[in-house]
Amino acid sequence: MKCRRCRAAAVIELRRHNAAFCGPCFVHYAEQQVRKAVDEFAMFSPEERILVAVSGGKDSLGLWDVLLRLGYRADGLYLGLGIGQYSDASATYARAFAASREARLVEIDLPADYGYDIPNGSLAARRAPCSACGLSKRHLFNQAAVDGGYDVVATGHNLDDEAAVLFGNVLRWNTEYLGRQLPVLPAEHGFVRKVKPLVRLDEREMAAYCVVRGIDYIVEECPMAEGNRHLGYKEALNAVEERSPGAKAAFYFEFLAKASDLFRPLAVAGHDGGLQPCVRCGSPTTGEVCAFCSLVERAVALGPTRRAAAGGS
Amino acid sequence: MKCRRCRAAAVIELRRHNAAFCGPCFVHYAEQQVRKAVDEFAMFSPEERILVAVSGGKDSLGLWDVLLRLGYRADGLYLGLGIGQYSDASATYARAFAASREARLVEIDLPADYGYDIPNGSLAARRAPCSACGLSKRHLFNQAAVDGGYDVVATGHNLDDEAAVLFGNVLRWNTEYLGRQLPVLPAEHGFVRKVKPLVRLDEREMAAYCVVRGIDYIVEECPMAEGNRHLGYKEALNAVEERSPGAKAAFYFEFLAKASDLFRPLAVAGHDGGLQPCVRCGSPTTGEVCAFCSLVERAVALGPTRRAAAGGS
Numbered sequence: 001m002k003c004r005r006c007r008a009a010a011v012i013e014l015r016r017h018n019a020a021f022c023g024p025c026f027v028h029y030a031e032q033q034v035r036k037a038v039d040e041f042a043m044f045s046p047e048e049r050i051l052v053a054v055s056g057g058k059d060s061l062g063l064w065d066v067l068l069r070l071g072y073r074a075d076g077l078y079l080g081l082g083i084g085q086y087s088d089a090s091a092t093y094a095r096a097f098a099a100s101r102e103a104r105l106v107e108i109d110l111p112a113d114y115g116y117d118i119p120n121g122s123l124a125a126r127r128a129p130c131s132a133c134g135l136s137k138r139h140l141f142n143q144a145a146v147d148g149g150y151d152v153v154a155t156g157h158n159l160d161d162e163a164a165v166l167f168g169n170v171l172r173w174n175t176e177y178l179g180r181q182l183p184v185l186p187a188e189h190g191f192v193r194k195v196k197p198l199v200r201l202d203e204r205e206m207a208a209y210c211v212v213r214g215i216d217y218i219v220e221e222c223p224m225a226e227g228n229r230h231l232g233y234k235e236a237l238n239a240v241e242e243r244s245p246g247a248k249a250a251f252y253f254e255f256l257a258k259a260s261d262l263f264r265p266l267a268v269a270g271h272d273g274g275l276q277p278c279v280r281c282g283s284p285t286t287g288e289v290c291a292f293c294s295l296v297e298r299a300v301a302l303g304p305t306r307r308a309a310a311g312g313s
Numbered sequence: 314m315k316c317r318r319c320r321a322a323a324v325i326e327l328r329r330h331n332a333a334f335c336g337p338c339f340v341h342y343a344e345q346q347v348r349k350a351v352d353e354f355a356m357f358s359p360e361e362r363i364l365v366a367v368s369g370g371k372d373s374l375g376l377w378d379v380l381l382r383l384g385y386r387a388d389g390l391y392l393g394l395g396i397g398q399y400s401d402a403s404a405t406y407a408r409a410f411a412a413s414r415e416a417r418l419v420e421i422d423l424p425a426d427y428g429y430d431i432p433n434g435s436l437a438a439r440r441a442p443c444s445a446c447g448l449s450k451r452h453l454f455n456q457a458a459v460d461g462g463y464d465v466v467a468t469g470h471n472l473d474d475e476a477a478v479l480f481g482n483v484l485r486w487n488t489e490y491l492g493r494q495l496p497v498l499p500a501e502h503g504f505v506r507k508v509k510p511l512v513r514l515d516e517r518e519m520a521a522y523c524v525v526r527g528i529d530y531i532v533e534e535c536p537m538a539e540g541n542r543h544l545g546y547k548e549a550l551n552a553v554e555e556r557s558p559g560a561k562a563a564f565y566f567e568f569l570a571k572a573s574d575l576f577r578p579l580a581v582a583g584h585d586g587g588l589q590p591c592v593r594c595g596s597p598t599t600g601e602v603c604a605f606c607s608l609v610e611r612a613v614a615l616g617p618t619r620r621a622a623a624g625g626s
Contacts, residue, residue, distance in 0.1 A: 173567035236549040254486035262575040
């Protein structure tokens with residue numbers, strides 16, 4: 001198998017593109033895919049300051065690496081979630097990457113800075129761990145971007161992630177979410193712009209990118225996400241992709257091209273209208289206290305001791 | 314495990330309904346599901362004459378059986394597709410069922426009545442076998458219904474079939490087809506009404522229905538459909554259903570409830586406007602000769618000898 005671009009021996013085959021690449025040309029390919037996504041969806045300009053949400057995994061570190069190579073002004077934000085050994089290890093990878101690139105890594109630690117962690121936040125708020133985690137991330141990434149004067153928050157959601165979320169929303173026809181599933185969410189009402197520059201690259205490609213680029217990342221999945229529905233959706237889509245290479249990309253991009261607009265009017269009102277500053281943190285919210293501050297309050301009140309007790313019940 | 318309805322020993326568990334039934338109560342359940350679908354989507358009234366498209370498989374024979382039990386005026390139509398031993402066997406099952414119920418079975422045989430069969434029709438028209446077959450069925454079922462004075466054609470598409478077709482259309486966001494994927498297609502411009510009364514029952518339920526009712530049916534799948542995409546979509550959805558019982562039903566019925574209308578304006582113009590009678594058969598068509606007559610013409614011209622030659626190449 002030869003590299004499509006330079007005819008050297010290929011190291012990776014991309015069935016959906018009917019192509020194969022050697023290491024250096026694969027890096028070029030990945031950069032082009034990010035460039036194309038950034039341009040096509042007008043994600044950001046070279047002057048803007050980007051805050052990359054960094055988990056220590058292949059996607060976020062790979063994304064940060066590509067953006068730096070393409071010359072963008074990209075800093076990282078690492079959020080310590082307090083998920084035991086998993087969080088300790090992921091922080092190490094994020095810091096090592098930042099140090100190797102002499103890049104700026106902002107750090108926020110839930111236990112140290114806010115007095116809770118995802119396991120007890122989940123219990124306290126009676127939300128699934130992935131829900132408590134998502135809520136915390138959305139709030140804190142946005143707050144850090146606002147505080148740090150960033151124009152945009154970039155996350156490492158790849159094609160598999162977006163296709164799986166789309167599949168989940170389509171399976172239940174969550175029209176309100178379908179109307180907001182876009183690679184760019186514009187800034188509005190105190191929320192900075194959010195972008196997903198990896199939508200044109202899949203999981204395997206991001207892993208390969210990190211390997212070729214020599215980026216060490218945490219390989220294990222978050223232990224709290226095990227067995228969640230999202231992973232089931234990925235498996236189902238992978239089975240379809242295996243039979244029809246390109247099916248996953250078509251599913252996501254044809255949605256954007258042909259169906260997304262139909263659902264737009266049904267989208268969650270998002271952050272339109274009726275917003276006021278949270279009395280605790282000042283973030284825009286529809287209530288008096290925002291969902292994040294409410295979660296923190298309950299988690300802190302629950303305390304770490306209840307967590308052990310609840311875990312043993 | 315006990316029957317939900319009568320507390321006798323259950324013979325089938327229905328996870329998505331969190332229920333189990335004994336044989337007689339399962340038959341009652343299946344009838345209720347058909348009754349509910351017929352009523353909810355206003356498929357037909359007790360006075361109307363129904364032509365059931367019968368293949369000899371579990372779905373079409375089960376459907377015919379339920380309709381007769383519910384007192385509907387339902388005749389059967391069997392189409393001999395000329396797919397070797399498979400067609401011979403399926404005809405035997407269809408005839409045996411009709412004889413046992415003293416029900417009327419109309420028969421059309423592609424080789425004897427039209428001079429072609431699905432294998433050479435597929436070659437001649439350069440269509441996949443399932444495409445040539447679908448085209449032939451649509452035309453001939455409709456023609457037979459018109460000729461016989463039937464009000465409606467009923468097909469045995471079950472929940473798995475409809476969910477798989479929906480999944481296939483969603484995977485490519487075929488908006489024109491999504492706008493027409495309904496359990497009832499009203500009569501228009503020379504086409505009779507088409508209904509799918511089994512949309513509330515899945516494959517396993519239809520197989521169980523036939524077993525409990527003692528209906529012999531052809532178990533093997535059509536040999537020409539092997540490995541087609543549709544079967545892949547069913548497998549993917551089954552994997553999702555396995556994790557989340559009810560996911561498949563929600564996918565289909567939430568589509569009808571929440572999304573179908575959005576796609577309606579984008580539907581294939583269907584049979585609206587610009588239609589004229591086919592110069593060969595008189596069926597409404599947008600061209601001079603309808604797609605069916607064109608298929609037959611090419612298949613007959615190709616002749617059976619070419620088929621053997623092509624099969625050996």
